[in-house]
Each structure stands twice: as C-alpha cells, then as structure tokens.
Amino acid sequence: METETIIESFTTLTVNKLRTGLAILGIVIGIGSVIALVSLGQATQQSVQNSIQSLGANLLTVIPGSTSSGGVRGAAGGGTTLTDDDAKAIQTSSTVTTIQAVSPEVQGRTQLTAGDTNANVTVIGATAPYATVHNLSMQSGLFISDQDNQASSKVVVLGPQVVESLFPNNADPIGQNVRIRGISFRVIGITTSKGGSGFSNTDNQAYIPLNTAQLQILGQQYLSSIALSAKSQNVMTEAENQVGYLLLQRHNISDPSQADFSIFSQADILSAASSTTGEFTTLLSGVAAISLLVGGIGIMNIMLVTVTERTREIGLRKALGAKKKTIITQFLVESILLTFTGGIIGIILGVLLSFGISVFSGSLFVISPSSILLAFVVSAGIGVLFGWYPAQKASGLEPIEALRYE
Amino acid sequence: MNIIQVSHLSKIYRTAAGETVALDDVSFDIKKGEFVAIMGPSGSGKSTLMHLLGCLDTPTSGMYILDGENVEKLTDDELADIRNRKIGFIFQAFNLLPRTTVLQNVMLPMRYAGVPMEERKERAMKYLEMVGLQGRLDHTSNQISGGQQQRVAIARGLTMDPAILLADEPTGNIASAQAEEVMAIFQDINEKGHTVVMITHEPDIAQHAKRVITIRDGKLVSDQMNKHQVKANPKKSAIIDPTKDLNLG
Numbered sequence: 001m002e003t004e005t006i007i008e009s010f011t012t013l014t015v016n017k018l019r020t021g022l023a024i025l026g027i028v029i030g031i032g033s034v035i036a037l038v039s040l041g042q043a044t045q046q047s048v049q050n051s052i053q054s055l056g057a058n059l060l061t062v063i064p065g066s067t068s069s070g071g072v073r074g075a076a077g078g079g080t081t082l083t084d085d086d087a088k089a090i091q092t093s094s095t096v097t098t099i100q101a102v103s104p105e106v107q108g109r110t111q112l113t114a115g116d117t118n119a120n121v122t123v124i125g126a127t128a129p130y131a132t133v134h135n136l137s138m139q140s141g142l143f144i145s146d147q148d149n150q151a152s153s154k155v156v157v158l159g160p161q162v163v164e165s166l167f168p169n170n171a172d173p174i175g176q177n178v179r180i181r182g183i184s185f186r187v188i189g190i191t192t193s194k195g196g197s198g199f200s201n202t203d204n205q206a207y208i209p210l211n212t213a214q215l216q217i218l219g220q221q222y223l224s225s226i227a228l229s230a231k232s233q234n235v236m237t238e239a240e241n242q243v244g245y246l247l248l249q250r251h252n253i254s255d256p257s258q259a260d261f262s263i264f265s266q267a268d269i270l271s272a273a274s275s276t277t278g279e280f281t282t283l284l285s286g287v288a289a290i291s292l293l294v295g296g297i298g299i300m301n302i303m304l305v306t307v308t309e310r311t312r313e314i315g316l317r318k319a320l321g322a323k324k325k326t327i328i329t330q331f332l333v334e335s336i337l338l339t340f341t342g343g344i345i346g347i348i349l350g351v352l353l354s355f356g357i358s359v360f361s362g363s364l365f366v367i368s369p370s371s372i373l374l375a376f377v378v379s380a381g382i383g384v385l386f387g388w389y390p391a392q393k394a395s396g397l398e399p400i401e402a403l404r405y406e
Numbered sequence: 407m408n409i410i411q412v413s414h415l416s417k418i419y420r421t422a423a424g425e426t427v428a429l430d431d432v433s434f435d436i437k438k439g440e441f442v443a444i445m446g447p448s449g450s451g452k453s454t455l456m457h458l459l460g461c462l463d464t465p466t467s468g469m470y471i472l473d474g475e476n477v478e479k480l481t482d483d484e485l486a487d488i489r490n491r492k493i494g495f496i497f498q499a500f501n502l503l504p505r506t507t508v509l510q511n512v513m514l515p516m517r518y519a520g521v522p523m524e525e526r527k528e529r530a531m532k533y534l535e536m537v538g539l540q541g542r543l544d545h546t547s548n549q550i551s552g553g554q555q556q557r558v559a560i561a562r563g564l565t566m567d568p569a570i571l572l573a574d575e576p577t578g579n580i581a582s583a584q585a586e587e588v589m590a591i592f593q594d595i596n597e598k599g600h601t602v603v604m605i606t607h608e609p610d611i612a613q614h615a616k617r618v619i620t621i622r623d624g625k626l627v628s629d630q631m632n633k634h635q636v637k638a639n640p641k642k643s644a645i646i647d648p649t650k651d652l653n654l655g
Contacts, residue, residue: 004517015505316501319462320562321490321518323483400462403501 009334020338023302026295027342027382028349031375034288035350038371040357041281043364048273050364052266054194055134055202058100059266060228060239062086062247081260082223084210086247090228093246098239101129103227104210108218112166112206113179119165122205123180125213133229134202141174141189148188149209152216156185160193161203180208181217236265295342296382303335303390314394315402327395335387336380343379347372408471409569409601410436410459415468417454428454430624431468436570436603441596443615443632444605451624453574456605460493460572461485473569490518494563498575500555502547502562508534509543512562519566533561537591553584560591564600571595573604577611589614589638614638 013020064081087104090096106125111118130136131143139160148155156178158166167173173187185208194202214221230239240263247261248254307314314327351367358365417429429451436442446452457463458470461477464485470477473492480488489495502511512530521529534540537557542550547558556576563571573592577585593614596602604615612618613636620628 011505312501313503316503317514317518318486319460319489319495319501320515321486321566323486323518325483326518400457403462403497 005330005333006337009330009337013334013337019302023299023338024342024345026298027292027339027379028295028346030288030292030295031343031346031379032349032353033291034285034378035347035367035371035375036353036357037284037288038281039350039354039365039367041277041284042368043354043358043366045274045277045281046366047364048277049270051194052270052273055266058230058233058236059133060099060230060236060243061264062226062228062243062261063224063264064222064261080222081251082226083221084223086250087223087226089250090226090243090246096239096242096246098231098235098242099228100231101132101229103127103130103133103229104223105130105227106210106213106218106220106222106224108213108224110181110217112162114166114173114176117166117168119162119204121159121162121165123213123217124205124207125210125218126207127210129229130207130227133227136202137192139190139192141187143189143191144207144209149211151209152211153209154183154185154212154216155188155209156180157189157191157207158187159191159203159205161201162206163190178206180206183216233267236267240265292378292382296339296386299335299338299382300386300390302338303331303387304393306334307331307390307394310394311397311402311405314397315399315405318397318399319403324395328391331391331394332384332387335390336383339379339383339386340376343376346379347375350375407438408435409438409440409473410434410603411469411471412459413469415455415458415465415470417451417458417463418466427624429458429465432621432624432626433468434619434626434629436601438601439596439599441592441602441614441616442604443612443618444603444621445607445609445612445618446621447607450621452605452607452621454624455621456572456574459570459603460495460574461488486518490515491566492569494560494566494568494571496556496559496563496571496573496576498578500547500552500559500579502555502558504548505546507544507546508539508550508558511547511558512565515562515566529565530561533564534558536564536595537561551584552580553587556580556584556588557591560588560595564595570601570603573602575606576604577606577608583640585611586638587640590640593638610636 062082082104084104087102090099091102104127107122109120110123111120112123124130126144127149128144128146131138136143138157141157143157144155147153158173158178163173166178167176173190176187177184178187179185191202191205191207208217228239228243230236244256244259244263248256248259251260253259317327351372354367355365357363412435413433415429415432416427419426419428432455444452444455454463458465459472461472461480462485464478464480468478472488475488475492477485477488495501503514509527509530512534513526516526516529531540531543534543537560539554539557539561542554547555550558556579560571563573571592576588576592580588589611592602592604596616602615604612606612613632613634615632616635617629617631619626
C-alpha cells in the first residue's frame with residue numbers, strides 16, 4: 001500500500017515535469033545555500049583557529065600602550081613603554097615562575113632587495129627564543145642565535161614567501177646577500193611555511209637579530225612586543241597575572257587600569273575569533289533559512305494548485321472508497337517526495353558549491369555530517385508542514401462536489 | 407430479499423435564497439437481482455436520489471437501508487467504506503483516472519479495500535474479460551474510446567462484488583452503437599444475478615430495464631414492471647452505424 005502510494009505519487013509528479021522542477025528548485029536553492037553557507041562559516045572558523053594556533057602554543061603577548069589606544073597591530077612600534085630590561089626582568093624575576101621562554105621583539109615594514117628583485121616584508125628583530133615561542137621551524141639553515149644577537153651580526157632568516165619573491169629562479173638563497181635599507185645581510189635560514197592566510201601571514205616575514213634591528217635598521221631602543229611562552233596551557237592566567245604585576249611594579253603604576261601595556265593570551269584571541277566567526281555562521285544560516293522558507297511556500301502553492309486541478313480525481317477516489325486518511329497520505333507523500341528530491345539535489349549542489357569555494361579561495365573544505373542530516377530532516381519536514389494544508393483541503397472535499405467539478 | 411429499502415426519503419437544500427425540496431417523501435424497495443431504471447426529466451430530483459442511493463450524500467429525513475445496513479447517520483469515512491464494499495459506480499463521464507492503465511483503474515477500489523495484489527489482478531482480469539477488454543490492459547484511459555472507457559468503468563464497478571451496480575446516465579456521453587453494447591453488458595450481468603440500478607432521462611434506454619421508477623418534481627409518480635423489456639443487440643446497432651465509434655476517440 002505505502003510503496004504503491006509512493007510510486008503513484010512519483011508518476012503524478014513526472015506528468016508535469018516543468019512545474020515539478022520549478023517547485024523543487026525553491027527547495028534545492030534553500031537546502032543548497034544552507035549547506036554551502038554553513039560549510040563556508042565552519043571553514044572560516046576552522047582556518048582562523050588553525051592560523052591562531054599555529055602562531056604558537058601557550059603564547060602570551062605583551063604590547064605597549066593600552067588597548068584603547070589601538071589594536072594589537074596598531075600599537076606595534078608605536079608605544080615606547082616596553083624595553084629590553086622589561087624582557088630581561090621577566091626572564092630573571094623570582095616572582096615569575098610560569099614562563100618558559102621570553103622573546104623580545106621589534107618589527108617594522110620595509111623593503112628587501114636581492115640583485116634586481118625586491119619585496120616589501122615585515123622585518124622582525126628577534127632573539128633565539130623567538131622560534132620556540134612562535135612555533136617556528138626551519139625548512140633549511142638556522143635561526144638567529146644568541147651569538148648573532150650579541151654581535152649584532154648582519155644575518156637574516158627569510159620566510160618562504162619572501163624567498164619566492166626575492167629568488168624567483170629557485171636558486172638556493174642560503175649564503176646569498178640581501179639588502180635591507182642599504183645594508184647587506186647574509187641569508188642563514190629559511191622558515192617552514194605555515195600556510196598563513198591574509199589575517200596573519202607569517203610566511204611573508206624576515207627575521208634579523210634584535211640588536212641589529214634596534215641599532216641599524218629601525219633605530220629604536222624600544223620593543224614592539226614581548227612574546228612569552230607559558231609552561232603549560234593550564235597556567236596561562238597565572239602567567240598573565242605574574243607578568244602583569246611585575247611590569248606594573250617596574251613601571252611604577254599602582255592602578256592596573258592605568259597600565260601602559262596590555263597582555264593578550266592566545267586563548268583570548270582564539271575565543272574572540274571563534275565567537276565572531278560563530279556569529280558569522282549563524283547569520284549566514286539565517287539568510288539561508290529564509291530562502292528555505294520561501295521554497296516551502298512555493299511547494300504549498302503548487303500543492304494547492306494541484307488540489308484544485310484534481311478535484312474530480314479526488315471526488316472519484318472518495319466515491320470509490322478512499323478514506324480521508326488515504327487522500328491526506330497521497331497528497332502528503334507527493335509534497336514530501338517533492339521536498340525530499342529537492343533536498344537531495346540541494347545537498348549535492350551545496351557540497352559542490354562549498355568544494356568550489358574552497359578550491360577558489362584556498363580555504364578549508366569542511367562539510368559537517370550534522371548539517372547534511374539537518375538538511376534531510378528539514379526538507380522532509382517542510383514537505384509535511386507545507387503539504388499539510390493542501391492535503392487537508394483535498395481530503396475535506398465532498399465527493400459529489402468533487403465529481404461535479406468541471 | 408430487499409437490497410434497497412427507501413422509506414419517506416426527503417432531501418431539502420437550504421441556501422441563503424431559501425429552501426429547495428429536491429426529494430419529497432419517496433419510498434420504494436428494490437430486491438436482489440432486479441434491473442431498475444429511475445427515469446425523470448432534468449431537475450426532477452433523480453440525481454439527488456442517485457447521490458443518496460450511492461451514499462454520496464445523506465438525506466434530510468427518512469430512512470435508507472442498503473443491504474441490511476442503515477446508512478443515514480454514518481461518518482464520512484464509514485460512508486466511504488460502504489461505497490467501497492456495497493456500491494459499484496458507473497458515471498456519465500466515466501471518471502477513470504487519467505494517464506493510468508485500464509488494469510490499474512479497475513484495481514483501484516480493491517486497493518482501498520486492502521485486497522492483496524495477486525487477488526486484485528486476478529479479479530480485475532476476470533471482469534475485464536467479461537466486458538471484452540482483456541486485450542487493452544496496458545492502454546491508458548485516454549487511449550481508448552468512450553464506449554471502451556465505460557466498459558472499463560463497469561469492470562471497475564463489479565470488482566468488489568457490490569450489492570448494487572449504480573449507473574448515472576451511463577449512455578449519456580457515448581454513441582448509440584456503444585450504448586447498445588453497454589446495455590447488453592448490463593443485461594448480461596443482471597442475468598448473472600447482479601442488481602442494477604440505472605438513472606436515465608432517455609425512455610428508450612430505460613426500456614432495457616425490467617422495472618421503471620419515474621420521478622417528477624422530487625416525487626415518485628410511477629413504479630411499474632416493464633412488460634416489454636427490450637433486448638439489447640450490440641451487433642445489430644454496430645452494423646447500423648459503425649462510424650460513430652470512430653468519432654469518439
């Protein structure tokens with residue numbers, strides 16, 4: 001009986017292919033956009049999380065100035081409140097027990113030239129712990145050592161993207177010379193790519209010894225930031241407090257709200273970014289849900305037209321012994337079949353679409369099974385919801401009225 | 407044994423414009439195995455009577471007992487069940503499902519009765535053979551002529567082995583040659599023991615029945631046995647006017 005109803009409904013739907021196709025289209029677009037947009041949102045969320053995490057585990061960053069005077073980037077190099085001594089104090093203080101490595105840093109954007117090629121990159125003045133704190137690994141060569149720093153050596157470590165720009169013919173850059181602001185630096189190492197996106201592209205950076213940067217390139221004694229690596233993720237808050245109090249003491253500030261520096265932990269940034277991208281996903285899903293609703297109304301419209309058109313048929317069926325339930329089932333099966341087919345095509349379309357987006361934008365391809373399952377349930381649900389009224393209307397027709405209908 | 411027992415049956419339609427008495431205190435009985443024609447001009451109330459006899463509508467007052475069951479106060483679904491089991495409908499406009507095969511059309515009432523698939527096919531084949539359409543099983547209803555469609559409808563009406571076969575102007579939409587065929591089938595199945603009730607406004611069609619009931623202005627005006635029952639001769643009619651069949655696709 002049930003399979004017969006399904007086959008019969010299928011036959012009915014294939015009679016008017018154009019109309020059936022158009023009715024399905026609304027659901028296809030609705031479900032397709034839900035899948036594609038949710039996956040886009042999740043991919044964004046994941047790639048933001050990945051890139052933040054790749055910047056270093058257990059990372060704490062101290063920057064000069066308060067947050068109100070600018071963001072993380074804006075304050076870099078701007079404030080003048082962090083010094084080398086602050087960094088040394090954090091390292092040597094007996095009250096700071098939770099910090100494993102300290103990396104004082106300066107940075108600025110400048111031009112690098114090699115022969116007749118050049119590249120605009122972020123040059124970072126770093127010390128040996130930088131690599132540990134920021135989770136950097138070397139593709140070839142070595143990172144800056146303590147000796148390089150003490151001797152203010154003119155050596156440079158390049159990010160892979162910088163290598164690509166400066167040495168386009170795949171020549172081994174190690175041992176070659178690169179000029180920064182007219183001064184010649186010898187390349188000693190290349191970092192491994194982190195595949196960073198535009199948000200924080202560590203691949204397009206160059207690293208020189210901190211002292212060299214301060215004295216010869218940027219001409220400033222102050223630090224752009226101090227990056228700290230805590231001993232474990234569990235002591236992040238404690239570490240933040242210990243460092244905060246030490247610096248307040250050193251800067252002679254008694255009121256923490258007046259602090260001339262800010263401390264960010266990786267967790268703070270991660271959760272802020274996660275909540276932002278989460279909201280982004282919700283917003284996208286909301287937009288997609290509206291198109292799904294419109295698709296459902298389209299189905300209801302078609303089903304109502306069908307009921308009117310088939311008044312005689314319904315009357316005949318009732319005259320021959322079809323009960324209310326039989327007629328309701330018949331029309332519900334039809335509308336569910338419509339939305340279900342639309343749902344399946346929509347899922348395929350959505351998956352292809354999000355795959356296309358990921359290929360185009362180079363972002364991650366994330367399809368969560370839950371969103372597919374949800375799309376299935378929702379599309380069938382729409383069939384029931386929007387098919388119910390037309391089905392009720394059909395089953396309530398009087399057989400005589402229906403038979404007389406021309 | 408009375409298959410149909412109608413006593414003091416009335417139907418009054420109430421509209422905003424006032425009351426219309428479509429059927430006024432009609433009483434009669436029909437025994438098993440009868441072939442009754444209900445005659446009357448249009449507007450006489452014969453369609454209303456047909457709807458009441460067919461359990462498609464309920465009377466305003468009076469009593470109607472069909473095959474031992476009092477059907478006045480049944481719900482819609484119970485009426486649907488009665489129609490399914492006890493009445494075989496034959497309509498003026500055939501009312502077959504469009505784009506559906508002859509076989510499927512005939513099996514439809516059995517589907518609503520929950521008859522298993524095997525048996526459905528078997529019974530449908532039996533009655534299709536009876537009306538001479540065993541060669542058209544897989545034709546859809548719009549691929550056959552009007553007369554053939556009506557024969558499919560007769561087969562459909564018989565599959566549930568109903569108490570009565572109720573025909574509403576069965577020859578109204580078909581050519582006279584084919585009308586003769588339909589009458590021949592009616593007489594044939596009546597001879598096999600089926601009760602046939604036929605509503606018509608054509609006196610010469612009514613002459614094929616054994617008994618004629620006449621209705622006028624909602625009242626029963628005559629009810630008599632037909633002493634001169636006409637035997638349908640489909641072959642003869644077909645020879646008289648063989649082209650009519652072709653005119654009706």
